[in-house]
Amino acid sequence: MNTATQISTRAMIDEQDLHITTMRSAGQLIKRSLINTRRLPSAFIPTLAMPIFNMVSFSGTFFALTKLPGFPTDRSVNWFMPLGLAMGAAFSGVGLGFSLIRDLENGFYDRLRMSPTSRISLIVGPVLATWIRVTLVAIFVFIVGGLLGARPTAGVLSYVCSLVAALGISTIGAGWGLGLAFRFQDMRGAAIMQMSIFLTMFMSTAQVPLDVMTGWLHTVARVNPVTNIFRLSRSGWVNESSSGYMSWSNVYGGLIAIAVLSVLSLLFAVRSLQKIDK
Amino acid sequence: MSNSPIIAEDLVRHFDDVQAVKGINLEVKAGEIFGFLGPNGAGKSTVVRMLTTLLRPTSGTARVAGFDVVKDADEVRRSIGVALQDAAIDPLMTGAELLSLQAVLYGIPSAMMKKRADELLERVGLTAAASRRVSTYSGGMRRRLDLALSLIHQPTVLFLDEPTTGLDPMSRLTLWEEVRRLNKEGTTVMLTTQYLEEADQLADRIAIIDHGKIVREGKPVDLKASVGAPTLIIKTNIDQAEKAKTVLSTFGDLRPGAEGALGVGLRGGASQVTDVVRKLDEAGVHVQHLEINEPSLDDVFAEATGYRLEGSDNAPSAGDNGDEEPAKKKSRRGRK
Numbered sequence: 001m002n003t004a005t006q007i008s009t010r011a012m013i014d015e016q017d018l019h020i021t022t023m024r025s026a027g028q029l030i031k032r033s034l035i036n037t038r039r040l041p042s043a044f045i046p047t048l049a050m051p052i053f054n055m056v057s058f059s060g061t062f063f064a065l066t067k068l069p070g071f072p073t074d075r076s077v078n079w080f081m082p083l084g085l086a087m088g089a090a091f092s093g094v095g096l097g098f099s100l101i102r103d104l105e106n107g108f109y110d111r112l113r114m115s116p117t118s119r120i121s122l123i124v125g126p127v128l129a130t131w132i133r134v135t136l137v138a139i140f141v142f143i144v145g146g147l148l149g150a151r152p153t154a155g156v157l158s159y160v161c162s163l164v165a166a167l168g169i170s171t172i173g174a175g176w177g178l179g180l181a182f183r184f185q186d187m188r189g190a191a192i193m194q195m196s197i198f199l200t201m202f203m204s205t206a207q208v209p210l211d212v213m214t215g216w217l218h219t220v221a222r223v224n225p226v227t228n229i230f231r232l233s234r235s236g237w238v239n240e241s242s243s244g245y246m247s248w249s250n251v252y253g254g255l256i257a258i259a260v261l262s263v264l265s266l267l268f269a270v271r272s273l274q275k276i277d278k
Numbered sequence: 279m280s281n282s283p284i285i286a287e288d289l290v291r292h293f294d295d296v297q298a299v300k301g302i303n304l305e306v307k308a309g310e311i312f313g314f315l316g317p318n319g320a321g322k323s324t325v326v327r328m329l330t331t332l333l334r335p336t337s338g339t340a341r342v343a344g345f346d347v348v349k350d351a352d353e354v355r356r357s358i359g360v361a362l363q364d365a366a367i368d369p370l371m372t373g374a375e376l377l378s379l380q381a382v383l384y385g386i387p388s389a390m391m392k393k394r395a396d397e398l399l400e401r402v403g404l405t406a407a408a409s410r411r412v413s414t415y416s417g418g419m420r421r422r423l424d425l426a427l428s429l430i431h432q433p434t435v436l437f438l439d440e441p442t443t444g445l446d447p448m449s450r451l452t453l454w455e456e457v458r459r460l461n462k463e464g465t466t467v468m469l470t471t472q473y474l475e476e477a478d479q480l481a482d483r484i485a486i487i488d489h490g491k492i493v494r495e496g497k498p499v500d501l502k503a504s505v506g507a508p509t510l511i512i513k514t515n516i517d518q519a520e521k522a523k524t525v526l527s528t529f530g531d532l533r534p535g536a537e538g539a540l541g542v543g544l545r546g547g548a549s550q551v552t553d554v555v556r557k558l559d560e561a562g563v564h565v566q567h568l569e570i571n572e573p574s575l576d577d578v579f580a581e582a583t584g585y586r587l588e589g590s591d592n593a594p595s596a597g598d599n600g601d602e603e604p605a606k607k608k609s610r611r612g613r614k
Contacts, residue, residue, distance in 0.1 A: 028382040032371065039370045039411070107366030110332055111427070115383035116355040277351075278334050 022124065025117040029125025030132070033099075037133060044133065047095060051088030051141050055081050056148065058207070070211055072234075072242035078153075081145040082162050082233035083206050088137045089166035090201060092130050093173020094193040099126070100181040101189060113277065123269050127174045134170045138163050150237065154246040158236025161251060165233035168258030169226075173197050175265025182272035205230045209244075225261060228253035281344070282307050283435045283466045284329060288338035291324050298324045300490040301338065306468055306483075311461050313481030313498075314470040315579070321490040322470040323363060326439050329468070330360045343435050356384070359428035359465075360437045361421070369413035373404050373423050376412065377430060384431035398426040402456065418449030425456060436460060438469045442476060454480055474575040484575070486582055493582040498575060505573040505581055507543040510554060511535050513567035522563045529554055534580045539567075541580075 037044045059076040066074050073079050103109040112122055142150075142159060152158030176197065180189040203217065204226035213221055221227050232254025235246040244250055284306035291299040299321045306312040316322050327333040329342055331351040340347045343357030367376060377395035386394060399405045402422035412420065421441060428436060438457065442450040457480060461467050471477050477484045478498050485495040494501055507530055514522050519540065526532060526542040529550055533541035544550045548570055558565055571577070580586045 024382050028379045032368070032375075032379055035375065036368070036370045103368075107362060108368050110362055111366055111380075112383065113332060114330055114355055114358075114360050115380070116352045116385070117383045277331075 022118045022121040025115075025121035026125035026128060029112075029121065030129040033126055033129030034132065036099075037129075043095075043099075047088055047091045047133065048137055048140055050091055051084035051137060052144050053084075054087050055084035055141065055145060058083065059148065062207070065208065068212060070209075072209060072238035072244050073153075074239070075149060075151065077145055077148045077150045078237040079234065081141060081150045082165070082230065082237060084145075085138055085141045085162055085166045086169050086201065086206070086230065086233060087198075088141065089134045089170040090173045090197050092134050092137065093170040093175075094177040094197055096126050096130050096174045097177025097181040097193045098190055100178055101185070101187060104181065104185050119270065119273055119277075122273065123175075123178060123266065126178070127171060127266070130170050130174050131167055134166050135163065138166050152236050153238065153240055154236035157246060161236050161246070161254075162233045165229050165254060165258070168229060168254075168262060171262040172258070172265045175262065175267075175269045179265065179268035179272040182269065182276050185276070200224065200226055225257035228257040230254075232258075280305060283343050284312070284341075284468055286325070286329065286338065286340040289325065289328060289335050289340055290337045291321075291328060291333065292336045298490055299328070299335075302487070302490075302492055304485055304492065304495070306466060308466055309461070309464060310482045311457065311467045311469060311480050313477035313484035314468065314487060315472070315474070315477045315484050315575070316470075316487035317472055320487045322472075322487055323439055324490075325487070326360075326362075326437055326468070326470055330358060330437055331355055356431070357433060358435045358437060359431070359433035360439070361424040361428045361441055362439045363443065367412050367420055367424060367427075370411060372409050372411055373399065373415075373426075374408040376423065376427060380427045380430045386431060394430060398429055401429075402426045403452075416449075418445050418452070421445060421449065421453060422456075425453070429460070433465065435466045435468070438467065440470055440472065442471070442473065450476075474579065478575050486579055488583045494578060501578045502573040502575065505543070505577045507545055508548050508573060509533055509541050509571045509577050510544050510551060511539050511541050511567075511569050511571065512558070512565050513539050514558075514563055514565055518563045521561050522558060525557045525561050525563065526554070528557070533577065534585050536586060543577075544570075 055077065058080040062080070063076045065071060065079070066076050071079075100109065103112075138159075142162075154161075173193075177189075177193045180193050183189065184192075203220045204224040205213075205221055206226070210218065210221055210227065231244055232251045235244060235250045238244045282305045284304070286302050286304045289299055289302040290297070302321075302325055304312075314322050314325065324333065328335050329340055329347060331347050331354050334348055342354045345353040345357065347354050371379070374395060377398060378391055381391040381394060395408075396405070399408050402425055404419060404423055404426065407415065407419060412423065415423065425438075425441070441457070442453055445453065454476070457467055457469070467480075469476075469480060481498060483495070483497050484501070485492045487493070496504075510526075510529075512522065512526070516538075522540055523532060526540060530543040530545040533543050535541035542554075544554070551568075551570055555565065555568070576586060
């Protein structure tokens with residue numbers, strides 16, 4: 001490399017005052033994440049298979065639930081498809097924590113931390129890549145669900161609400177997974193990531209409506225914000241006569257829960273990243 | 279205030295109860311290759327991690343490229359290039375993809391990215407392998423790619439943390455040449471190594487670190503001269519070791535030898551060897567092996583620390599023929 005080239009490179013970088021945009025770095029990190037997904041499909045397949053397995057097994061096994069008086073749909077697959085999707089989204093989210101642990105352990109993350117790019121891009125890029133993966137999972141789940149007999153009751157909005165709920169769950173899972181990975185920096189964080197996310201999900205209306213729950217589970221599910229997210233996700237898949245059918249009053253709670261939990265979990269991730277810089 | 283690109287004052291780092299770095303003071307001048315020499319666990323990497331903003335000092339201050347490593351961490355990051363131990367590179371990506379990622383992270387304009395990446399790939403001899411996944415690279419290729427990545431933004435200060443550990447002699451020589459070339463172009467280089475020969479060959483000045491403290495610092499030639507006398511190394515039966523020590527101590531200060539060997543710094547120079555052999559013979563000591571060495575960095579290290587650098591005898595030199603270790607991943611956590 002000749003000196004003139006060096007000088008011109010430096011000059012241009014100086015000219016820009018190394019104006020490193022968050023979105024440009026985030027874009028490269030999205031690209032990296034998607035390249036890795038393409039080149040290591042075995043890491044993505046469980047995320048794709050899990051929701052299908054859940055949807056098929058739950059809707060088959062618990063078909064009789066639809067016979068309960070007041071059950072909001074007569075198609076069990078309509079009830080369990082959003083659950084499968086939510087679980088796939090949660091897997092994708094916390095999976096980001098697993099990837100981060102790998103990067104931390106093999107030292108690749110040091111390379112990112114040593115760069116002058118904004119710390120926000122180190123969080124935003126991978127989270128946006130997760131959104132892309134969750135969207136692919138959602139499309140796959142909708143197709144398979146449709147083949148199994150799932151029918152939307154509110155048209156396109158049914159799909160939109162389920163997708164928004166899935167993206168929300170993946171964001172919450174990603175923030176939580178990243179935060180724990182930054183804190184523990186090894187696989188100890190992985191067990192907490194999975195257990196906490198799935199316990200929170202199953203102590204909501206993930207499997208059965210609130211009306212058929214009793215005792216402590218009913219109380220916990222009632223206050224669990226994830227219940228609101230499931231209400232949002234299923235609002236376009238329950239019968240029009242059901243109290244949970246698509247309406248503003250049935251979706252705003254889910255949107256607020258997603259917004260608040262996403263902000264909290266992403267803040268946790270950012271704080272945890274700042275902590276390892278210290 | 280000094281304009282030196284690397285200045286550390288009373289740098290301390292604790293990990294819980296362990297004091298890994300115990301008050302390091304050092305100054306690396308512009309245009310120097312500075313060698314940081316020490317055994318595993320001496321604190322070399324911890325110092326480098328503090329100087330490269332990866333770790334905050336528990337106390338003390340450090341300035342790199344004129345910026346405080348804590349208060350102006352972003353400015354430091356823009357000014358330095360770093361190749362850490364074990365070439366931390368994503369094995370699923372290709373060399374070209376990694377260079378693009380690195381270029382964006384350092385704010386290189388899109389219009390210049392490709393040209394810059396091509397220049398660097400050519401420089402480190404990886405043009406033909408640019409579109410191959412890193413998992414197919416040899417250890418030497420990974421190190422060269424790591425070096426290219428660290429140079430993407432043309433840093434003024436370059437940190438190389440054990441850049442040749444695990445490399446075969448040819449790859450080691452290639453990397454040395456590249457480091458010299460970079461230095462000639464004006465880049466200040468701080469190099470950590472556990473190989474004495476590497477420090478001797480490359481560094482303008484070195485610091486020896488042991489148990490978190492700098493125990494010697496200076497130009498290799500001056501440090502070697504400070505040891506003075508040549509070292510006579512002998513090997514004898516274990517049961518005659520004490521007798522041999524008594525004889526040797528009459529010719530100079532005893533120095534640590536490799537395992538099973540005894541060393542003495544000959545006050546009267548190499549001409550005393552005949553006398554030593556005669557006295558040992560008179561004392562009934564059967565000498566199995568004898569050699570005389572001019573002062574080396576190994577002697578400097580031994581004199582400063584009281585022991586020889588582990589594996590220094592076995593460290594592959596650039597002239598040896600050895601097989602290259604396969605690239606391996608290690609957990610970073612324990613190295614903090």
